[in-house]
Amino acid sequence: MQQDALKRAAAQEAAKLVPDGAIIGVGTGSTVNFFIDELKRLKHRLEGAVASSVATEQRLKEAGLRVVDLNSVDELPLYVDGADEVTRHLTMIKGGGGALTREKIVAAVAKKFVCIADKSKLVDVLGKFPLPLEVIPMARSFVARQLARLGGIPQLRQGFVTDNGNVILDVRGLTILDPPALESELNQIPGVVTNGIFARRPADLLLLATEQGVQHMGAA
Numbered sequence: 232m233q234q235d236a237l238k239r240a241a242a243q244e245a246a247k248l249v250p251d252g253a254i255i256g257v258g259t260g261s262t263v264n265f266f267i268d269e270l271k272r273l274k275h276r277l278e279g280a281v282a283s284s285v286a287t288e289q290r291l292k293e294a295g296l297r298v299v300d301l302n303s304v305d306e307l308p309l310y311v312d313g314a315d316e317v318t319r320h321l322t323m324i325k326g327g328g329g330a331l332t333r334e335k336i337v338a339a340v341a342k343k344f345v346c347i348a349d350k351s352k353l354v355d356v357l358g359k360f361p362l363p364l365e366v367i368p369m370a371r372s373f374v375a376r377q378l379a380r381l382g383g384i385p386q387l388r389q390g391f392v393t394d395n396g397n398v399i400l401d402v403r404g405l406t407i408l409d410p411p412a413l414e415s416e417l418n419q420i421p422g423v424v425t426n427g428i429f430a431r432r433p434a435d436l437l438l439l440a441t442e443q444g445v446q447h448m449g450a451a
């Protein structure tokens with residue numbers, strides 16, 4: 232099966248979990264775009280959606296959905312998002328599209344985080360995908376030096392500015408054996424806004440699309 236067909240299958244499975252009358256969180260990326268296609272069909276029984284990026288906000292609006300400011304909701308019953316890498320422990324690397332900071336915020340508010348992915352995203356150990364860090368522009372060189380001390384090889388994502396006006400460093404060469412520990416350590420570097428390890432708030436459920444069907448992994 233083509234990768235896009237797998238992404239769509241995962242998105243369709245996630246659409247079955249959308250509660251009636253709810254405001255839900257919606258992530259960013261090509262897999263989530265298939266989920267937004269599904270939401271278009273469900274829009275009459277959805278109160279609204281909180282977007283994790285400007286791109287998702289635009290797409291939700293084009294689909295006829297009401298986009299809600301996160302500050303006006305106390306809790307989200309569901310957050311659906313993709314990943315660049317995901318393990319069986321439901322820890323992830325995210326931020327390939329540069330939306331990691333807003334994604335981490337919306338995920339923190341959500342009661343249930345459902346990760347949708349095709350089988351190519353499943354890994355045993357995180358780190359083959361370059362780890363994105365959102366960084367305050369004036370701290371770029373300092374943060375890069377600190378990352379090099381940790382054994383990473385940082386590279387500035389050229390010509391890219393996040394929705395928050397910051398830059399992205401993509402870091403190769405990190406062996407992420409303890410994802411929660413590295414997530415915390417990287418957050419301590421002054422100038423780092425967010426790093427793309429999602430381990431302190433992992434997904435609750437992974438919907439992993441394979442040729443044999445969509446596997447449900449996790450507790451939810």
Ligand SMILES: O=C[C@H](O)[C@H](O)[C@H](O)COP(=O)(O)O
Nearest residue numbers: 260261262326327328329330
């Ligand atoms: O910043 C982007 C997000 O973290 C995405 O969820 C991630 O990059 C996966 O995107 P895609 O579904 O396009 O592979």
